[in-house]
Each structure stands twice: as structure tokens, then as C-alpha cells.
Amino acid sequence: MEDTTPDAMPDCESKAGSEGTSRRGFMKMLGLGGISLASMVGAPIEDVLAETTSKVNRYSNPSDLKITDMRVAVIGRIPFRVPIIRIDTNQGISGFGEVRDDGDKRYALILKSRLLGQNPCNVERLFRLIRQFGNHGRQGGGVSGVETALWDLAGKAYGVPVYQMLGGKYRDRVRLYADTAGANDPHVFARRMKETRVDRGYTALKMDIGIELLRNIPGALVNTRAHAPVGEYALQSQYSRNPGEYGQIEHPFTRIQITETGLDAIEEYVRVMRETIGYEIPLGIDHTGHFDVDEAIKLARRLEPYTLAYMEDLVAWNWFDKWKAITDATTTPTMTGEDIFGLEGGFKELIDRQAVSMVHPDLGSAGGILETKRIGDYAERGGLAMYLHYAGSPVGFFASVHAAAATYNFVALEHHSVENDNWYSLIPSDTVVFDQGYVPVPDKPGLGVELNEDAIKELLIEGEGYFEPTPEWNEAQSWDRLWS
Amino acid sequence: MSELKQEAMPTGENNAAEGTSRRGFMKMLGLGGISLAGMINAPIEDVLAESTSKVNRYSSPTDLKITDMRIAEITGVVFRTPIVRIYTNQGIVGHGDVRDGAAKEYALMLKSRLLGENPCNVERLFKKIRQFGHHARQGGGVSGVEMALWDLAGKAYGVPVYQMLGGKYRDRVRLYADTTTSPDPHEFAQRMKERVNQGYTALKMDVGIGLLRDIPGTLVNSPYRERSPWTYEYRNYNQTEHPFTGVQITNKGIDRLMEYLDVMRSTIGYEIPLGVDHWGHFGIEEAIKIHRAAEPYNLAYSEDIIPWHYVDQWREITMSSTTPTVTGEDIYGLEGGFKELIDKRAVNIVHPDPNTAGGILETKRIGDYASAHGIGFMHHHAAGPVSFLGAVHSAAATENFLWLEHHAVDQPDFENLVTGLDGPLVENGYVKVPEKPGIGVELNEEVVARYLVEGEEMFAPTPEWDEIRAHDRLWS
Secondary structure, eight states: OOHHHHHOOOOHHHHGGHHHEEEHHHHHHHHHHHHHHGTTTSSSSSHHHHHHHHGGGGOOGGGGGOOOEEEEEEEEESOOOOEEEEEEESOOOEEEEEOOOOOOHHHTTTTTHHHHTOOOOOHHHHHHHHHHOOOOOGGGHHHHHHHHHHHHHHHHTTTTTTTGTOOOOOOOEEEEEEOOOSSSSSHHHHHHHIIIITTOOOOEEEOOOOOGGTTSSTTSSSSOOOGSSOOOOSSSOOOOOOOTSGGOGGGGTTTOEOOOHHHHHHHHHHHHHHHHHHHSSSSSEEEOOOOOOOHHHHHHHHTTTOOOSSEEEETTOOOOOHHHHHHHSSSSOOETTTTOOIIIIIIHHHHHHTSSSSEEHHHHHSSHHHHHHHHHHHHHTTOOEEEEESSSSSSHHHHHHHHHTTTTTEEEEEETTOOHHHHHHHHHHTTOOOOOEEEOOOOBBBOOOOOHHHHHHHBBBBTTOSSSOOOHHHHHHHOOOOOO | OEEEEEEEEOOOOOOOOOHHHHHHHHHHHHHHOOOOGGTTTOOOOHHHHHHGGGGSSSSSSGGGEEEEEEEEESSSSSSSSEEEEEEEESSSSEEEEOTTOOOHHHHHHTTHTTTTTTTHHHHHHHHHGGGOOOOGGGEEEEEEEEHHHHHHHHHHTTTTTGGGGGGOSSSSEEEEEOOOOSSSSSHHHHHHHHHHTTSOOEEEEOGGGGTTTTSTTTTSSTTTTTOOOTTSSSSSSGGGGGGGSSSEHHHHHHHHHHHHHHHHHHHHHHOEEEEEEEOOOOOOOHHHHHHHHHHHOOOOOOOOOOOOHHHHHHHHHHHHHHSSSOTTTOOIIIIIIIIIHHTOOSSSOOOHHHHHHTTHHHHHHHHHHHHHHTTEEEEESOOOOHHHHHHHHHHHHHHTTEEEEETTOTTTTTTEEEEOOOOOOTTTTEEEEOOBBBBBEOOOOOOOOTBBBBBHHHHHHOOGGGGOOOOOOOOO
């Protein structure tokens, strides 16, 4: 026990013993706190210390902890919009989570009535209670964010970092991968990736190379005109939200094809990138565009010499057979998953069929911390590695760090806000997010990250308040059981 | 707390001088970085929080290291069970049971792989040692060590184990009990009625063909006849697996076995779930005959009527009658063990013993997998109170859990082997889920000493297990 004292008390100061007032005050407090030192005179110092702290050994009293409220602050510019949710309790501690980037706060609020009065420490039981209200894509963000907040609370209630409640950790630092720093010119693109990513210490990278880069190259693509504004030849954005536009048409139905000229142009980006950053660093590709299996295979085969770490989301994740066809047709590894909710009904089939080379859940869609670990564990048994997608706030980021630390086959976690000062303003300036390509796993209770109240207020979306009351979500009016 | 602490430091010494403890305490506060000067007008909660903020852990988890593993092997109060204790560099120890009837070496074999490791990384260490476990008693080493690691992780952080499994589904865990068999069905039923009167809400009875040994015309190829069919074999009936005994049961034999069920149900009624175990060794046709005959008695399950690894035969038995089936106490692990049984829906309920199955987390994994396939989940247990309560944590944290076996109902000293219980171990057929750190109990060494196996010492040093010389990787 002696060994532990210096570690458990890192910030040694010596004031209490020298101040008469405070000593008397402290002894009085001890009396008020139900602590009787009179009976302990003569006991070993360890026992005295143990007795005096036994009543306050927890951050909270976990077995009597109850959820009393759920509130939301929707922030933006980090760079995406993220609803941060706060679950309050009867003991003054709160847990934080977030509805996934670009998700709707109501995906979380719909769960409030099911959670009021519950003990947040029973995370798995509550997850099963609310799981039915989650779905793929952003709709998974409510259940995932709430689950994250429950873990935060359980950890705070017991004074334990979340990873320890997942079976302990496999690693003390979690590897990060940085997302794209794109440009239309291959050389500018590569130089940016080198200067803003590699030179800063990132050890894994991803670049976005879509067929939109080919829109001005004659003869590069087939059948784009049907997906352009009338009278134009340019391709619409793949992020378009308008029904019927290219961005909303699933891959097999655009019938867009890539010509040899187009393949050459894409290859040029990758060739220059590899020439600039070298081959040691795993390099993935994402956002290639919407086209069917044959184009995906052509592209994946063409890029084989550049030894990509993976090609991501080449077709929508739910086309398992198409994924299997692509994966079997090329030595370029494949990966998908950021939109999938849950293991059962989601990742399981993808893994069972060996349809991809790696899985890529986003904790904010997948169902939260434990479900993400379950997905990783299942993939491990299927011989597949796990990358983690991430594009939200520091809350979900550190939730991902805990899940990553506790999962055997984890490879790297996305950091989508490398240069976003707003993102960093949300957490204390001494929080280590990046140290030579890795993030240290927090050892503090719960998620181990505190949010900066002023920064949240600064970044609030117009018309949104700061964790304002939500009494309209207190009651449920539906018989929600999935079976009879 | 003081009690727990005392237990956690079994070889600890009192260093503080008599009469100086108050001064010493204030000095500790000073060393502990507690500054009260600035908090005179603060609320009491804040003062207390501040004054204890640096001593909030039982230990310093990130620097925790395993330093030793030792054994105390007991018998009498339970079946012979080696208790494993894992020591650390911070004075806290963790406990688990190598399974009842198992060899202590199954745990000691793992010692060299664990020295210097942080016990809080339970899953990582489990994966490291999993290859050294096997079905039945050989699973006891890995399982007992895994429990001890959870006990340590919980103590290091001051958290009950169930909370490290995702929290609990229930505050009390339901037990099932059995009793001694009597050849007289009425006497047998009266003994069982005693269990009901004690408050047990789920029961199991042993009814086997051994009860037919002296009744002519009940068995074909009887192992009990004067000149046994095994006279010239290299193995006896007990060591012969069920499909290979050639034993058959006549209608008269079936009738006699059913009489035990009939009298039992007449005596205890139908509200209480009632299982049957230890039928004997015979092939699946005999099993099906029994299960069909037993249907009117609405058994909760029929257990281990053939060996667990004949998965397809289990499926055939299960499909052939409405009597539910259960097996699992000898199975190690989900993968390579329970998985196929569950995938094929070969039984209605799975029945792991956490001391063979791989410990607390693996048992929960088995339950979760069964749950996803619509299969029930109950726990076998016949070792000491430490692993009994370890099983309680696993049961509390698994949704489809039904009931846990309590095999030491008639042994008052069973619960005296440990300290830290909050009241009697069993109340009205349930056991309260411990809320104290780790598994929630410490060993009462005085009582443990009374039940040590002859020739065994209490946690004697084991330096001969400190090193291993093998390249143990299951793949290349």
C-alpha cells in the first residue's frame, strides 16, 4: 500500500497541518460527515485514512444514481454540426455524448422518456431498452450518443475510466489517421498532405479522390449528363441532398462509367501522392463517387501498384454481394461501415460473408462504445481488422479512444478536425489529442474529457440554446415492443 | 472499508506508532496535498471531496503489477477446490477458484505468463492464457485466474465486477438447489420439500439407472449385474461414453424412473421449475424414451443425458420431445465450445460452469451468444464461495440468465470461508449481488485453514512456476 501513496497523491502540498483554523474546521467536517476518529486513536494510520475516506470514496453513490434529465446543445463549425447531449442525475454528475455529426438532436431526445428514473450504470440493460429506436446512418446517433453518456456517467460514478469497464485495454495510445487535405492539382494535393499531415507526425492517412475531379476532363466519364443540371455537362456534387440528384442516387443506379482517360487521371493523383509521401504510411481512399461494381473493380485494380491501405465505401454498405464481388476481384483492400448501426442486422452479415477486408464503424452510428467493441470483437473472430471512422466533437472522439483501447484488432481512428481550432477550443488546452500520431488513452473517470462551457456557447448553432430544459420529451405514448 | 483493507493486506504490518496516529493523520493529509485553507466557507461536500480527491482509489491501477500466484487447496466444506490468489505490487490480492475436483497446476502453469502484467487488462491477459485451458477440469486454471484478475481490477478501482461487465440486469440472483437421492421416492421427495421450505425457488434432482440396479427386468446389458459387461474391457462403465455402453432401459425400468418424478411432483407441486440430472450412460434412443415419458411432469430440463460434444445427437434428442434439454458444465469457451451447440440449436438451455467455461467474461459472452439465438442460460457451480460470487456477478450482468446452482446448501461453513458478506449469503432462494469492490469478499483464512487438504499449505510460495520455456503460439 505504501507504494501507491505517491502515485495516488501526485500534487503534494503541505498546508493543512500548519493552519490552526483549517485543522479545526476539517475535524469538524469529519464529525459532520459521520466520521468518528475518537474510536480510532491507536489504529494504524492507513486504517485511519481509510476510515475517514470510506464514506466519500466514490464520486457518487452508484446504486442510488438516477437519470433526471436529458438536454442538448447543438454546436457547429467543428467543422460539422453536432448535437451534444447531456444526461443529468440526482447526484449532481452529468454524462456527455453526442448525436453523430450532422445528426438531429431529436434522435436522442426521443429516448429521454425511456431513461428517466433509470440507473445509468446499467449500461447494457438500458442499451437493450433503447436499441430499437436506432437505425443506420444518422439515426444511429441518438442511441449511440446516449450510450456514450451512460458510460461517461458510470465511469464518473465509480471513478473509473471507461476502457476499464470494457475489460481493460490492449494499448496505452491509440493511433490516429488524418483525413484528406484535398486540391484539384495532384501536386498541390500531395504537398498539402505531406506538409500538414506527414510532417506533423501522422502515421496513417486517407485522401478523398472522387470522379468529380474528372468533371472537366473530356472523355473521362460516361453518363454524367443525366446527373447534371439541364444543359450542363458537369457532374453534380455527391453530397447533394435533393432527391433525384446524383448525390441521392445509390451507386448501382447512376450507370456512370469511368473511361481509360478517367482511370489515368485518378491514378495520377495516387501516383503523385505516393511519390511525395512514400510507401511506409498506410494510405486509404474515400469518396470515389457513385458507380457500380464493375467501375469499382476497374479502379481498385488500376490502383493496386500503389498498395493502398483500403478503398472505402465504394458502393453502399448494404450491397453485401457487390462488396464481396469487389473484394474478391482485387488485391486492394476494401472497407465500409461508417453508416452501419449495430452488429446484429448490420456488421454481422458483412463479416460472416467476408465481404470486405476491414470494418470501419463510426461509434456515433454503430450504437456507442460497447457495441463498437462488440463489432470489433466479432470482426476479430472473422479475421478482419477494424478502423474507426470519426468526424464529430471531442466527446465522441474520446469515446472512440476508449473503445479502440479495449478492442484487440483496432488499427487507427479518424481525426477529422486536424486544423479546426473550434474543435480544440471545446476541451482544456492541456488535453493531449495528438502526440506523434497517437492519442494517449485518458485515465480519468468516465470519458476523461471535460468540455469548455464557454466554447460550447460560442459555437452554438443559431436558434439553439445551451442545454435548455426539454420537458416535452418526458413522456412516451407508444407501446414499443418489437415482438408479441 | 477497514475490514476490507485488512483482508487486502494479509501480510501487512502496522507501522504507525501508538498514540501518534492523530498527528500522523494530519501529516498524511498534508502530504496528500489537501489544502483546506481556501475552503473555509465551502459546502461540506466540496470540502470532503477536496480533502479526499487524491486518495480516491484503493490502489493506483495504472501501475499495478502481478507479483505472485499462490494456492490454498480446500476440501470438506465443498468438493476439493484449489483457491488461487494473485498478488500485486500494491498490497491488494485477487481470488478465484480452480474448479472443484481440478488440479492446482492448471492455474500455476499460467503464473509465468502473468508475472509483471497489469491485472486490470483482463481481456488482454485472458487472450494470452486462453490456449492453456481446455474442456472440463482443465478449464479451471484459466477460469480461476480470470476471476482473480477481475477481483483485482475491481479492487484497484473500487468497483464491483458486474459494473465492469456493462452493469446489471438484476439486484438479486436466483439459485437452484438439489438434494441427496434416496431409493425411496417418498423419502426423496420429502428431502426435496425441505429445500422448498428453505425458500429455494428452483430445484434439481438426480434420478439415474443406478436406482434400478436391484430391480430385475429394468435394464438390458446392465452395468450392475454380477458379471459386468466391462469385465474384460480396459475401461469400466463410468469411463465409457454414452453411445458405447449398449445399456437399454425396459418399459418397466422407465416406469420405475417415472415414479420418482411422479411422487416428486405430487409432493412439491408444479410451480417450481424442476430439472433432472445424472441419468446414467446410454445412447440417444434411451434418452428419447425417457424424455417422452417425462413430458407429463413438465421438467425444467434434462441435463447431460449424453456427453455435450455429440452436438448432432443432442439436436436429435431435443427435437424428439417437449422435455427441455441442457448441457454445458464441462465446456470451455464460446468458440470451440458452446458456439456449435447454440448455432445448431442442439439444446434448449446452456449451462456453463464459470470455473470451466473461462471465467466471468467468457461466461457472459456465452450467455449473450445464447441470448441472440433464443436459448436460455443457467450456471452450474460446485466449488467455493469466491467463484460462487464471481458467478453471481456474471449472472447479474447477463440478460437471459435463469438460475445459479448452490451446491453447498447443507454446509454452514461455506459462507464462513469468506468475509465481507452483507448478511446471510442466501435469502429466500436468492443471493444479493455484492456491491463491494471486485468480487466483493475476502477469504477468512482461519476458516480456510480448517479445511485445507491434508499435506497442502496455505498460499505457500511457488517459485518453481516463475519461468517457462516454450514457444507457445497457436499459429505460424
